[in-house]
Amino acid sequence: MADQPTATEPKYVTDALIADDIDAYLATHQHKTMLRFITCGSVDDGKSTLIGRLLYDSKMIFEDQLAALEADSRRVGTQGQEIDFALLVDGLAAEREQGITIDVAYRFFSTEKRKFIVADTPGHEQYTRNMVTGASTADLAVILVDARKGVLTQTRRHSYLAHLIGIRHIVLAVNKMDLVGYDRATYDAIVADYHAFADGIGIDAFTAMPISGFKGDNITAPSTNTSWYDGPTLIAHLETVELDSDAAAAQPLRMPVQWVNRPNLDFRGFAGLIASGTVRPGDAVRVLPSGKTTTVARIVTLDGDLDAAVAGQSVTLTLADEIDCSRGDVIAAADAPPQVADQFEATLVWMADEALIPGRAYWLKLATQTVSATIHQPKYAVNVNTMEHLAAKTLDLNAIGVAELATDRPIVFEPYASEGAVPNKALGGFILVDKLTNATVAAGMLNFSLRRAQNVHWQALDVGRAEHARLKNQRPAVVWLTGLSGSGKSTIANLVEKKLHRMNRHTFLLDGDNVRHGLNKDLGFTEADRIENIRRVGEVAKLMADAGLIVITAFISPFAAEREMVRAMVPEGEFIEVFVDTPLAEAERRDVKGLYAKARAGQLKNFTGIDSPYEAPQKPEVHIDTTTMTAEQAAERIVDVVIGDA
Incomplete structure (x- = not known):
């Protein structure tokens, strides 16, 4: 056993590692509850400094970390402060250079009563999405307010988001009280201002406290500088606040299935994290969305079977009956299922x-x-x-x-x-x-x-797509021609239909211009309207293919996501994407309708290839290069693919 540190040595985590009874120490910490919380608020309200102070005061800094921190503090210059606590959290070079937080930083620390994971979230509006990420797993939010500035826009934004995400415990930490002389009137005005805002967004209660992350006032011990404040310190509040996980255990059972555990023919279990509730062998459960019911046979873990499992535990459940259950299904209490x-x-x-x-x-x-x-x-x-x-x-x-x-x-x-x-x-x-x-x-x-x-259900039909196709003696297909305006899609599509018609194939041609005279005449050419245009055409093409037809379409359909959407509507192998590949310069040269000239002159907005993008197919079933193939040759090639697939 190493010698105990002298009184002059700093007492950090190394003390715990050389404790006389390491097993007892580890056992004590293993059974502590865990609180996840975030710090948020406006830019430079002191979020990173506060977390650094919490880590320092809870003795969660290793000696080599402390030495590096002191060196970094001297390098960046901290206005006489020996340690810049914010550097413990701001890990990105850009953060240290600018003195701001950009990414979400997660840190762990513990006290004698509880373990904590804290997320330091950025204050800039452009990084609001990072704040949402940090808040998504939090039980509590510490909203920091600079005592000199009061409640700002980002204070409101982050408070609203925390409430929206469902964080029930809000701490209003009025920070930098040392810079306003620990003035109670300033503190009271900020709390009143925040209270009015909180009432308006539905925050029923919050805990306010005056603090100084820089000086350590009311962080781990009551401050003599705020003798007028008789509330808890920040650490005391964090140690005693109710955990969401405790409340979740009282809810009905919910376990989303992550994995079907099938190591051999004699075992079939369903692994997942219990989101809420308690489960025991013999409990009646319902598997959703199928709605099948059964009972729990065993609760299996690596350390052996359990008599019960609660929210927050990852387990494998075996069921009494052989029912269909797979990843994405939810095992729930039979008498209180989700929707x-x-x-x-x-x-x-x-x-x-x-x-x-x-x-x-x-x-x-x-x-x-x-x-x-x-x-x-x-x-x-x-x-x-x-x-x-x-x-x-x-x-x-x-x-x-x-x-x-x-x-x-x-x-x-x-x-x-x-x-x-x-x-x-x-x-x-x-x-x-x-x-x-x-x-x-x-x-x-x-x-x-x-x-x-x-209230809307599929109606069972006695005559389906297979019967329609058999009657027409052909395999249905959706032949989807895509390309720039002027690429020759309509010309090629027309030739394809003529050739198939001569072969006694049952076809129908949907042309981009024609459908805008009727079905889609209410749509414009914005990105959203183009998407809706393709969605409607895809649904029509699907219905026609269900009738056994070979459907040929000629649409610019500039977005890959929407072409994939239509592909997903029909059975695998029945969607034939044809990329009519014509360079933009060549399409402009043809410009039969004069559309490119109008687009270049600013008279036609959202025109594909000019001020609206075209996402070319990456792996089309048929690639037509119109610079090397005639329309007749292109049509022959497409027909060969359609008939060959049929």
């Missing part, structure tokens, strides 16, 4: 530089479920300063709004917010992912299902 629906109202926090495109399909990930979801035009956006509901056609970066969405199949869910209850983060919170870039574009909360989704 199943495919249309919802949701609140969105938009996190991408590219604005929301109504009508476009995104991946929606909720718990272990991944589905395709289409977002409608927002009902409104929220002004976080005034709480006004503003008309909105889209949502830009950091915007918050409410919109309806539809998924391609029913999902298991619960409303995110329930009156007086812990938020249903597992089955109510989701993210949206761009299908092309795989970038997360939004975080969302499901408000409620649209009841009409439960």
Whole structure:
């Protein structure tokens, strides 16, 4: 055993590692509860400094870290302060250079009573999405306010987001009290201002305290500088606040299935994290969305079977009956199951530089479920300063709004917010992912299902697509010609139909210009309208293919996501994408309709190739290079593919 440090040596984590009874020390810390919280607020309110102070005062800094911190503090210059606590958290070079927080920094520390994970979130508006990321797993939010500046826009924004995400415990930390002489009137005015705002957004209660991260006032011990304050210190409050996990255990059982555990033919279990409730062998459960019921046979873990498992534990459940259950399903209490629906109202926090495109399909990930979801035009956006509901056609970066969405199949869910209850983060919170870039574009909360989704059912038909195709003696197909305006799509499509007609094939041609005279005459040429144009055409093409027809379409269809959306509508192998590849310069030279000239002159807005993008197919079934092939040759090649596939 190493010698104990002398009285002059700093007492940090190394003390614990050389304790006389390491086993007892580890056992004590293993059974402590865990609180996750965030610090947020406006720029330079002292969030990083506060966390650095918490780490320092809780003896969670190693000696080599302390030495490096002191060296960094001297290098950046800290106005006479021996240690710049913010440097403990601001890890990015850009953060240290600018003295701000950009990314979310997670830090761990503990006290004698509880363990903590704290997320230091950035104050700049442009990094609001980072704040949402940090808040998504938090039980408590520490909203910092600079005593010199009072409640600012970002204070309101972050408070609104914390409340929206369902954080029930709010601490208003009026920081830098040392810079206002610990003036009580200043503190009281800030608390009153925040109280008025909090009431307006539905925050029923919060805990206010005057602090100084720089000096350590009311952080771990009561400060003599604020003798007029008789509330708890920050650490004391963090150690005693109620945990959401405790409340979650009292809710009905919910366990999203992450993995079907099948190591051999004699064992089949369903692994996942219990989101809420308690489960015991013999409990009646319901598997959703199928609705099948059974009972729990065993609760299996690496350390052996359990008599019970509660929210927060990862386990494998085996069921008494052989019922269909796979990843994405939810095992729930049989007598209190969650809901199943495919249309919802949701609140969105938009996190991408590219604005929301109504009508476009995104991946929606909720718990272990991944589905395709289409977002409608927002009902409104929220002004976080005034709480006004503003008309909105889209949502830009950091915007918050409410919109309806539809998924391609029913999902298991619960409303995110329930009156007086812990938020249903597992089955109510989701993210949206761009299908092309795989970038997360939004975080969302499901408000409620649209009841009409439960009242519309597929009608069983005795004569289906197979019978229609057999009658026509052909295999249905959707031949989708895409390319720039003037590329020759309509000419080639017309030739393809003529050739197939001479071969006694049953066809129908949908042309981009023709459908805009009827079916889509209400649509313009904005990005959202183009998406809706293709969606409608895709649905029509699908119905015609169900009737056994070979459907030929000629549309610019500039966006890859929408072409993939149509591909997903029909059975695999029946969508034949044809890229009519014509260079922009050649398409402009042809310019039969004079459209490019108008677009270049600014008389025609949102024209593909000029001021609206065209996303060329990466792996089309047929690639037609019109600079080397005639229209006749192109049509022959397409027909060969269609007939060959048939």
